[in-house]
Amino acid sequence: MVLQGPEFDDSDTLTSKVTFWSRLRRHRMAIAGFVVLAVMAVSALLAPWISPYDPTAIDPRWTGEAIPPCFTNGSACLGHWLGVDEVGRDLLSRLLWGARISLMIGFVTVIVEVLIGATLGAVAGYYGGWIDWVIMRVTDVFLSIPLLPLLLVLTGVVVASSNKASLSLWVIVLIIGALSWTSVARLVRASFLSLREREFAEAARAVGNGDLRIIFRHLLPNAVAPIIVQATLDVAGVIVLESVLSFLGFGVQPPQASWGSMLANAEANVTVAWWAAVFPGLCILLTVLSINYIGDGLRDALDPNMK
Amino acid sequence: MFTYIVRRTLVSIPLLILISIILYVILSNAPGGGLGPYLQNPHITPADIARLKHNLGLDQPLPIRYVRWLWTVLHGDFGWSTSNSEPVLDAIASRIPPTLLLMGVSFVVSVAIGLAAGIFSAVRPYSFADYFITTFAFFGQSMPVFWFAIMLQLLLAVHGIPLPAGYQIKLPSAGISSDYSNFSDLFTGANIGDTASHLVMPVVVLSLLSLSLYSRFMRSSLLEVTKTDYVRTAKAKGLDNRTILFKHELKNALIPVVTVLALSLPGVIGGAVVTETIFSWPGAGRMFINALQQSDIALMMGYLLILAFFVVFSNLLADVLYAVLDPRVRYD
Numbered sequence: 001m002v003l004q005g006p007e008f009d010d011s012d013t014l015t016s017k018v019t020f021w022s023r024l025r026r027h028r029m030a031i032a033g034f035v036v037l038a039v040m041a042v043s044a045l046l047a048p049w050i051s052p053y054d055p056t057a058i059d060p061r062w063t064g065e066a067i068p069p070c071f072t073n074g075s076a077c078l079g080h081w082l083g084v085d086e087v088g089r090d091l092l093s094r095l096l097w098g099a100r101i102s103l104m105i106g107f108v109t110v111i112v113e114v115l116i117g118a119t120l121g122a123v124a125g126y127y128g129g130w131i132d133w134v135i136m137r138v139t140d141v142f143l144s145i146p147l148l149p150l151l152l153v154l155t156g157v158v159v160a161s162s163n164k165a166s167l168s169l170w171v172i173v174l175i176i177g178a179l180s181w182t183s184v185a186r187l188v189r190a191s192f193l194s195l196r197e198r199e200f201a202e203a204a205r206a207v208g209n210g211d212l213r214i215i216f217r218h219l220l221p222n223a224v225a226p227i228i229v230q231a232t233l234d235v236a237g238v239i240v241l242e243s244v245l246s247f248l249g250f251g252v253q254p255p256q257a258s259w260g261s262m263l264a265n266a267e268a269n270v271t272v273a274w275w276a277a278v279f280p281g282l283c284i285l286l287t288v289l290s291i292n293y294i295g296d297g298l299r300d301a302l303d304p305n306m307k
Numbered sequence: 308m309f310t311y312i313v314r315r316t317l318v319s320i321p322l323l324i325l326i327s328i329i330l331y332v333i334l335s336n337a338p339g340g341g342l343g344p345y346l347q348n349p350h351i352t353p354a355d356i357a358r359l360k361h362n363l364g365l366d367q368p369l370p371i372r373y374v375r376w377l378w379t380v381l382h383g384d385f386g387w388s389t390s391n392s393e394p395v396l397d398a399i400a401s402r403i404p405p406t407l408l409l410m411g412v413s414f415v416v417s418v419a420i421g422l423a424a425g426i427f428s429a430v431r432p433y434s435f436a437d438y439f440i441t442t443f444a445f446f447g448q449s450m451p452v453f454w455f456a457i458m459l460q461l462l463l464a465v466h467g468i469p470l471p472a473g474y475q476i477k478l479p480s481a482g483i484s485s486d487y488s489n490f491s492d493l494f495t496g497a498n499i500g501d502t503a504s505h506l507v508m509p510v511v512v513l514s515l516l517s518l519s520l521y522s523r524f525m526r527s528s529l530l531e532v533t534k535t536d537y538v539r540t541a542k543a544k545g546l547d548n549r550t551i552l553f554k555h556e557l558k559n560a561l562i563p564v565v566t567v568l569a570l571s572l573p574g575v576i577g578g579a580v581v582t583e584t585i586f587s588w589p590g591a592g593r594m595f596i597n598a599l600q601q602s603d604i605a606l607m608m609g610y611l612l613i614l615a616f617f618v619v620f621s622n623l624l625a626d627v628l629y630a631v632l633d634p635r636v637r638y639d
Binding site: 140143154243263 | 322323325326329330333334336337445446448449450451452453454455457458460461464465573577580581584585595596599607610611614615618619622
């Protein structure tokens, strides 16, 4: 009998790395997501060189009248491809610089979140006992306070008690990261509970490795797959969260602008200058959609049985 | 089961106390320390502030203040809301009916559409309809809610559709225009049509995200069940597809879905901070934003604590429902 079908592609003769890439390639939306995200990231990195105008400068030719995007009425856009915002700043340049802030907050926050979550989850799962109990109760506390209101209160306290403009991006990153590590911690703990009983962990212990070395060199690499999937999806979640905070005025403060804070200013003028409200949101939607598809593809590729 | 519920309830008490301590510490660091609105009033002298501080016990160390606060809360007094000039519990209670109305309607709409779409696409996996629904769900899940709300407003404005974008209550007598007045008016006679027209946009916005989540969840849960042996047995017996779906598959596929629905309970009570703010809906979420902007600490504290209580409660409810619906699950 000749064996056929997709199951056979994943046979043991192939290394797991090869199956990973071949599975990922089959997920067309994930590949499209990678491409879109790469374009976003590269243009964000190159913003200082490719943005046509200074994102904070008001065009001196601006008279207070709305300047629409070029594709709507040709030459009246005065060289502003996507028009100007409600105070006469070039929208395209602001989008490019806003991408730096939105994407940076998304990725760096998730790094913070994974560092906290993986460490706590690994310690809880590896040691068990009362250490596990304490860490899991702390996780329960964090999971029981609704995230968005708590974030608003925390950033509100920081915004009000410091000079408004000095609410640095790092404060936002640290606050969101410090509140959203719980899902990563639970995932890592669950993997560690079974990993620590496996023979290779026993062997690592038998040769006299220390706990730290066993946790980080032997166990953690085996728990990486679910962390990667969760972290990817969380980048999308954090980008949305930051945009909500900034939209409500509790996130990124001027003169800096993220996609979310650009929308806060554009909302009131939406009927006069629709482009200033449409494009920043479209950037958020495209980025988040791409990341969600990437996360979906990674989940399928890393472990088809994972839910 | 009974002992399980009792034990979980007992564990919730220290959990809630811990949550209240964390919230109290955070909020006591808010500027003004509970006297924010008075500090901005030029008619209140520093001497008055000092007197207020002393009378309200705000000059005491933090642990003493916390214990006193906890004591009054346990007696059903959440303090005085400075932004509404009424007791915190009254302020929250008056926002519950509009929030329940908005969130309840959104919940029913998103459950109905979400589950139907999920079942529909799981019955025809990898068909065109399935791809369409899953793609739509991906978009819905990735959509920033507030931007969707702005786009809807723009769309209606451009096409001149007369749906109200913001909430304004009509007071028949006098010329008072306040959107926080008598909510029983919302549900009576002539106002029902007006209320319904104000509901359309926020309900559409709120439903998009949750119906996307529900449909994806329903689809994967049903697909999982379709692979089981007992479904194959049912097919082998020659039962028709409709009987298999409704009598055999759905019964089990709905179990995890119901627990997910139970977890959305706190949102129904707490309202939607962003959507209510954008559409000026006079609910609990918007009240919270107002409290935040006016550093009304007592009200924020009450809102967050009540919400945390419902989160803990709905977690317990989800676990209990899971065991009730699925006899294979045993807690001991």
